[in-house]
Amino acid sequence: MTAPMHSTDMTANLQQLLDSAAAKRVPVAIPAGGHRLLATGLGYASNARITMVGDLYNDHGPLVGTHYCLTNRTGKRLSNVTVIGGGGSFTGATSDPAGATRKGLGIVGTDGFTVLRARTDGPLTGFGMEVKNSSGGYLNGLRLYSGVNRPGADGLHFFGACARISGSDIQVSSGDDALSFTAENHESINSMMRRITLTNMTLDSAAFSSIKFFTSTTTGKAEIRDIRLSGIKGRITKGPTGCPLAMQNNGVNQGCVIDNITITDADLDFGAATQSGPTAFLTDCTNITLRNVTLRGRRNGQFIRAIRCRGLKVTGEVWDTLPGNSMNDLLQLEQCGKYDIRLVVRSATGARIGSVHAVNNGTDTIIRRFGITGT
Structure with missing residues (x-):
């Protein structure tokens, strides 16, 4: 009213x-x-x-x-x-x-x-x-x-x-x-x-x-x-x-x-x-599916940071809206297991600049960082 x-x-x-x-x-x-x-x-x-x-x-x-x-x-x-x-x-x-x-x-x-x-x-x-x-x-x-x-x-x-x-x-x-x-x-x-x-x-x-x-x-x-x-x-x-x-x-x-x-x-x-951090942040979750998602504009962090998660499946795109961000730390997975993440990487204009794949059927005991794997 x-x-x-x-x-x-x-x-x-x-x-x-x-x-x-x-x-x-x-x-x-x-x-x-x-x-x-x-x-x-x-x-x-x-x-x-x-x-x-x-x-x-x-x-x-x-x-x-x-x-x-x-x-x-x-x-x-x-x-x-x-x-x-x-x-x-x-x-x-x-x-x-x-x-x-x-x-x-x-x-x-x-x-x-x-x-x-x-x-x-x-x-x-x-x-x-x-x-x-x-x-x-x-x-x-x-x-x-x-x-x-x-x-x-x-x-x-x-x-x-x-x-x-x-x-x-x-x-x-x-x-x-x-x-x-x-x-x-x-x-x-x-x-x-x-x-x-x-x-x-x-x-x-x-x-x-x-x-x-x-x-x-x-x-x-x-x-x-x-x-x-x-x-x-x-x-x-x-x-x-x-x-x-x-x-x-x-x-x-x-x-x-x-x-x-x-x-x-x-x-x-x-x-x-404006703060540093991931676009998607997950801790101690299981069986999470993100299907056909677009994540835009990480802030000096990762698009996805997951900690002790198991059964994470992700497909879609990530758009980096800040020029100059490193492309070698798009995903950060800490002690995660049974994950399958497949994302197209685009610039702020939408131009495809590569992709990132992260797959593991076991369980990590370390922190893994994933960047662009191909153009």
Whole structure:
């Protein structure tokens, strides 16, 4: 939309509207206008069908209740929830106090959900949209213009025990990771995330990552498996940090797994990021397939740096957008095994300057660096 935020706190009024519709089991629309949520966020119920005609402004501070505009606030599992964009947006207020984490839409503890054409707008300092411990969902037509350039301002964030979710036609412009899949604190202990398929996405991040998979040292034996992503165009738009593709299994020592991830038909661009580092960075992952990918613009590092990964298969192209970079360190593989990487190497103009092949059916005990092997 987005309409100017009204000065009146509309939390109680809008919650009463949602509760009344839930009791009657009828659809409900957030009315036109810019509605200020000062006391806390709004909560949906099972069987809710909510259309966003107006805008919800997250204006509550860091110590007040939930930080979402709209989410499951019952503490129990809910089901059959539909949120439909009708021109309105989940928005952050400009009066954000220092340290406040303000999020947009939260699909939390919900089984069977549909989100169509939802929109978020900054300045949201937290996730634009988060799917957390939820299953059986469908996402389509999302427009997540969410964040300021700071950690935590992800666009679309999958967290913890999520399963059987599909989506398409998703556009993200975020401050932190554009698309993320994580198990990263006490709320995702031993969680299993699996069977998520997303297609046709534009994933722009001001910094950090276009796509990120992550486990931490505080999650027990959490798993992220069976994720399929295709039809992707992503870039880092500002920097100074950034890594278009990151897969970091930091919880490997306690049994965390990032496994069986396939990314197909993806064009990932380092953009304006300025720090040294790889375009794709992977640690302790297994059975990763990157098929028909284009990686652009490494920053004085490698196009791919993989550490202790096994079952890495990559085909596609790499475009070196910085003149003068060495061509003898395009891939860096550290103690990796069973990999097959075959990439065409192009200059910034698209001219083919060679190729790089790295194949091994065993397991390396050393660091290997690969450069151009032919013209």
